[in-house]
Amino acid sequence: xxxxxxxxxxxxxxxxxxxxVRETPLAAGDFIYPMFVVPGKRVREEVPSMPGIYxxxxxxxxxxxxxxxxxxxxxxxLFGLPEKKDEQGSEAWAKDAPVQRAVEAVKKAKxxxxxMTDVCLCEYTSHGHCGVVENGEVLNDPSLELLxxxxxxxxxxxxxxxxxxxxxxxxxxxxxxxxxxNGFGDVAILAYSAKYCSAFYGPFRDAAQSAPQFxxxxxxxxxxxxxxxxxxxxxxxxxxxxxxxxVKPALxxxxxxxxxxxxVNVPVGAYNVSGEYSMIKAAAGKGWIDERxxxxxxLTGIRRAGADFILTYHAKDAARWLAE
Ligand code: PBG
Numbered sequence: 321x322x323x324x325x326x327x328x329x330x331x332x333x334x335x336x337x338x339x340x341v342r343e344t345p346l347a348a349g350d351f352i353y354p355m356f357v358v359p360g361k362r363v364r365e366e367v368p369s370m371p372g373i374y375x376x377x378x379x380x381x382x383x384x385x386x387x388x389x390x391x392x393x394x395x396x397x398l399f400g401l402p403e404k405k406d407e408q409g410s411e412a413w414a415k416d417a418p419v420q421r422a423v424e425a426v427k428k429a430k431x432x433x434x435x436m437t438d439v440c441l442c443e444y445t446s447h448g449h450c451g452v453v454e455n456g457e458v459l460n461d462p463s464l465e466l467l468x469x470x471x472x473x474x475x476x477x478x479x480x481x482x483x484x485x486x487x488x489x490x491x492x493x494x495x496x497x498x499x500x501x502n503g504f505g506d507v508a509i510l511a512y513s514a515k516y517c518s519a520f521y522g523p524f525r526d527a528a529q530s531a532p533q534f535x536x537x538x539x540x541x542x543x544x545x546x547x548x549x550x551x552x553x554x555x556x557x558x559x560x561x562x563x564x565x566x567v568k569p570a571l572x573x574x575x576x577x578x579x580x581x582x583x584v585n586v587p588v589g590a591y592n593v594s595g596e597y598s599m600i601k602a603a604a605g606k607g608w609i610d611e612r613x614x615x616x617x618x619l620t621g622i623r624r625a626g627a628d629f630i631l632t633y634h635a636k637d638a639a640r641w642l643a644e
Pocket of ligand 1: 438440442485520522523524525530592593594595
């Protein structure tokens with residue numbers, strides 16, 4: 321029996337009905353807001369390719385954190401720009417570098433935010449790669465020690481969650497051992513497990529000044545054509561002690577997100593990356609797309625595909641729209 325007995329439109333007749341039967345709720349608490357901290361005082365500079373997103377010194381960053389907290393957003397993830405870069409990326413674990421000071425500042429202000437830090441070397445190395453470089457190659461094992469040191473310094477500053485995004489093999493285990501060996505057994509690891517080598521990180525690399533100075537990241541980030549490999553990466557990260565896993569970018573990888581969601585029991589995050597944000601902002605700026613509707617549709621789609629939480633530059637706008 322079908323039409324006219326069945327009329328799916330009956331349940332779409334009013335917003336009340338639609339909201340009653342809505343399958344995928346979206347809430348401010350689903351979001352983590354990425355933020356960029358820089359050295360100095362009273363610095364607040366908009367990233368040209370990411371309207372609404374700023375590189376800020378710790379004082380200004382803290383002001384924005386209060387706003388983020390008030391909007392009901394669950395937390396922030398921090399990226400830092402160092403005073404100076406070097407071959408090893410040594411400011412990644414410097415006690416007084418912007419990320420470490422920013423973490424201390426939010427914690428001291430007792431804001432109700434989950435404080436996550438991105439653990440990587442690319443913002444800190446002169447060559448812009450995510451690990452140690454020798455003869456033009458990114459070395460895996462020597463990078464682990466440095467990443468673990470960076471994660472440990474974030475934990476010392478007070479981070480709740482450290483999120484390695486470098487894609488070196490074995491980094492989750494190395495970080496877990498460093499944390500546990502130094503009394504930080506309670507600090508959680510969110511692994512960027514299925515992180516693809518993507519063109520959609522372009523605007524972020526302006527924001528974090530982290531573009532590789534030679535070559536690309538194909539020897540460590542994943543090939544966009546692979547999804548079975550994503551499940552393998554996820555499994556390995558969980559074996560090494562990851563508490564949560566993530567798929568990144570989100571939009572071109574919703575199938576991967578769904579597959580990961582089905583294969584694990586831990587929370588799964590998705591990173592709605594810079595390029596995904598900039599596309600909407602640029603098209604909206606030209607009047608070609610309705611920013612609010614497009615962003616909400618994207619965020620809903622990412623949740624529907626299986627993300628428990630979303631790292632997104634739309635977080636503040638979306639939280640405001642949800643509160644209206
Ligand atoms: C660092 C890192 C990157 C992003 C998050 N962590 C850039 C990259 O891998 O090149 C991208 C985030 C975004 O595009 O919003 N490795």
